[in-house]
Amino acid sequence: LLGTAAGGGLPQWNCACVNCQAAREGSIPSRTQSSLAFSADGKHWFLLNASGDLRAQIEAFPALHPDPATLRNSPIQGVLLTNADLDHVLGLFQLREGGPLHVQAPLEVRVAITSALRLSKVLQPYCGVTWHEPPNRFAHLLFPDGTHSGLSYRAIPLPGHPPRFVSRGMLGVDGHSIAYEIADDQTGGTLLVAPDVAAITPALRDSIECADAILFDGTFWKGTELQEVRPGARSAREMDHLPISEGSLAALREAPAQNKIYVHINNTNPILAAASDERTQVEKAGIAVGYDGMEFEI
Amino acid sequence: LLGTAAGGGLPQWNCACVNCQAAREGSIPSRTQSSLAFSADGKHWFLLNASGDLRAQIEAFPALHPDPATLRNSPIQGVLLTNADLDHVLGLFQLREGGPLHVQAPLEVRVAITSALRLSKVLQPYCGVTWHEPPNRFAHLLFPDGTHSGLSYRAIPLPGHPPRFVSRGMLGVDGHSIAYEIADDQTGGTLLVAPDVAAITPALRDSIECADAILFDGTFWKGTELQEVRPGARSAREMDHLPISEGSLAALREAPAQNKIYVHINNTNPILAAASDERTQVEKAGIAVGYDGMEFEI
Numbered sequence: 001l002l003g004t005a006a007g008g009g010l011p012q013w014n015c016a017c018v019n020c021q022a023a024r025e026g027s028i029p030s031r032t033q034s035s036l037a038f039s040a041d042g043k044h045w046f047l048l049n050a051s052g053d054l055r056a057q058i059e060a061f062p063a064l065h066p067d068p069a070t071l072r073n074s075p076i077q078g079v080l081l082t083n084a085d086l087d088h089v090l091g092l093f094q095l096r097e098g099g100p101l102h103v104q105a106p107l108e109v110r111v112a113i114t115s116a117l118r119l120s121k122v123l124q125p126y127c128g129v130t131w132h133e134p135p136n137r138f139a140h141l142l143f144p145d146g147t148h149s150g151l152s153y154r155a156i157p158l159p160g161h162p163p164r165f166v167s168r169g170m171l172g173v174d175g176h177s178i179a180y181e182i183a184d185d186q187t188g189g190t191l192l193v194a195p196d197v198a199a200i201t202p203a204l205r206d207s208i209e210c211a212d213a214i215l216f217d218g219t220f221w222k223g224t225e226l227q228e229v230r231p232g233a234r235s236a237r238e239m240d241h242l243p244i245s246e247g248s249l250a251a252l253r254e255a256p257a258q259n260k261i262y263v264h265i266n267n268t269n270p271i272l273a274a275a276s277d278e279r280t281q282v283e284k285a286g287i288a289v290g291y292d293g294m295e296f297e298i
Numbered sequence: 299l300l301g302t303a304a305g306g307g308l309p310q311w312n313c314a315c316v317n318c319q320a321a322r323e324g325s326i327p328s329r330t331q332s333s334l335a336f337s338a339d340g341k342h343w344f345l346l347n348a349s350g351d352l353r354a355q356i357e358a359f360p361a362l363h364p365d366p367a368t369l370r371n372s373p374i375q376g377v378l379l380t381n382a383d384l385d386h387v388l389g390l391f392q393l394r395e396g397g398p399l400h401v402q403a404p405l406e407v408r409v410a411i412t413s414a415l416r417l418s419k420v421l422q423p424y425c426g427v428t429w430h431e432p433p434n435r436f437a438h439l440l441f442p443d444g445t446h447s448g449l450s451y452r453a454i455p456l457p458g459h460p461p462r463f464v465s466r467g468m469l470g471v472d473g474h475s476i477a478y479e480i481a482d483d484q485t486g487g488t489l490l491v492a493p494d495v496a497a498i499t500p501a502l503r504d505s506i507e508c509a510d511a512i513l514f515d516g517t518f519w520k521g522t523e524l525q526e527v528r529p530g531a532r533s534a535r536e537m538d539h540l541p542i543s544e545g546s547l548a549a550l551r552e553a554p555a556q557n558k559i560y561v562h563i564n565n566t567n568p569i570l571a572a573a574s575d576e577r578t579q580v581e582k583a584g585i586a587v588g589y590d591g592m593e594f595e596i
Contacts, residue, residue: 013353013364014364015364024556069314090350090391094350122384150396165424
């Protein structure tokens with residue numbers, strides 16, 4: 001896990017809430033914004049979501065450093081996006097010094113990023129972007145040279161709105177958010193990555209019940225959490241995040257996965273405090289609170 | 299100085315040059331991308347350029363943290379831009395959680411950022427952006443509420459091209475780069491900030507000879523430096539950076555300023571190595587190699 005916070009990170013630059021202050025004082029760990037890296041061989045890596053903290057995240061994880069044998073290179077093979085939220089895509093701008101950037105995203109996410117953010121046009125004179133659409137049925141995840149990574153993957157479509165920077169006329173109403181299921185072809189082990197979950201659909205529930213490891217939307221504990229810090233803010237549901245206490249805790253508690261981990265945790269979430277009741281409830285359900293630098297094998 | 303590296307930082311994610319490797323090994327200090335904060339009273343701060351590393355830079359400098367007395371706030375009053383380069387503007391996206399963002403930029407820089415990067419439209423549903431055009435003659439630098447900051451400022455126009463992500467038809471040929479001169483109204487002390495210098499114009503030379511402190515373009519030591527790491531790369535001149543050994547070292551050597559500091563230093567620049575000949579030449583000329591966290595008063 002390269003980063004485990006929601007947009008803004010922990011601490012957030014303009015926030016003095018109890019969690020942000022505790023992180024500044026060092027009494028709870030700081031967290032960068034949500035992103036992870038995964039690999040079948042430990043040498044070639046894919047990123048899943050790319051936050052504005054990506055530069056620091058790459059430096060914090062030596063497996064993502066270039067090979068010292070040649071001057072310019074990277075083990076990063078591509079980036080998979082779950083949606084077009086700024087905290088998931090701004091890091092793409094930071095990869096502009098390399099070769100063509102291979103990005104996986106559903107069509108509507110791609111349209112949001114290329115039209116509203118002009119990302120492809122901006123990056124064209126630097127690295128350029130090659131887009132891929134993740135399949136809804138398992139298929140091989142390929143390296144940029146077309147060879148097989150040893151991993152298969154599929155998208156699980158989820159309900160959700162486009163980010164606020166996308167004008168409504170630009171896009172249809174579906175396809176703005178997905179989860180990924182990633183499988184190791186050799187071991188058969190599967191990872192479900194679902195950092196943006198507005199609702200647990202039947203297909204997502206099936207995946208929760210089958211996956212060997214689950215990284216799940218831990219943005220909010222309850223629906224009105226952000227409004228208590230910032231009056232006038234939207235509710236968790238309006239932001240397309242199912243709160244932990246209103247559905248995901250119950251769904252994950254029963255799941256047989258060996259690793260069940262909350263990620264994309266907003267700075268307002270009480271599970272960030274080690275001594276909180278909410279943290280205890282999560283841990284008693286067999287779910288871990290993800291932290292930057294956490295690693296596991298499936 | 300919040301950050302002292304050119305675009306990409308030190309180390310750069312995909313670079314294994316001698317400086318990037320030394321930074322990874324800890325034998326020379328790492329550097330985030332070019333940005334600085336300045337203040338007349340130590341309480342209200344302006345940023346000058348906003349790189350993608352801004353989140354980490356704010357956390358590394360406690361004076362920029364919010365006041366714990368209220369939940370959401372920031373001592374950051376606005377951002378001054380010298381040009382539209384991605385490594386100077388991507389940080390603006392990271393300030394979206396706050397109130398309206400006050401940005402100072404010449405008209406052509408503003409047009410580049412709003413048209414090619416759509417920054418104003420993207421940020422509109424979050425914080426919104428209020429644009430200001432820096433004057434060519436000294437004027438008061440104002441806080442967002444219209445009161446006087448205690449500082450005056452002016453732009454010094456410089457030659458230079460728009461960044462590569464701007465299509466040529468979009469803009470004229472002038473106005474894409476400026477330096478800033480900032481004066482403390484109480485002490486009269488002046489700071490020249492010039493991280494993007496294609497050529498030392500007569501007006502810039504006048505400022506070099508009068509300023510009490512100078513932060514200057516230290517991107518490259520020599521013109522072909524980047525090409526040696528990445529064949530096919532542009533020369534320093536083509537990138538609108540006057541190399542240190544081809545003009546700025548001589549110009550700064552004679553300047554009477556108390557603080558003469560190179561900033562915006564590319565990872566290829568040999569002045570980054572403490573034992574290099576080039577570093578010795580810079581220090582013998584009375585010029586410091588800026589580092590992240592460096593502070594001074596005028």
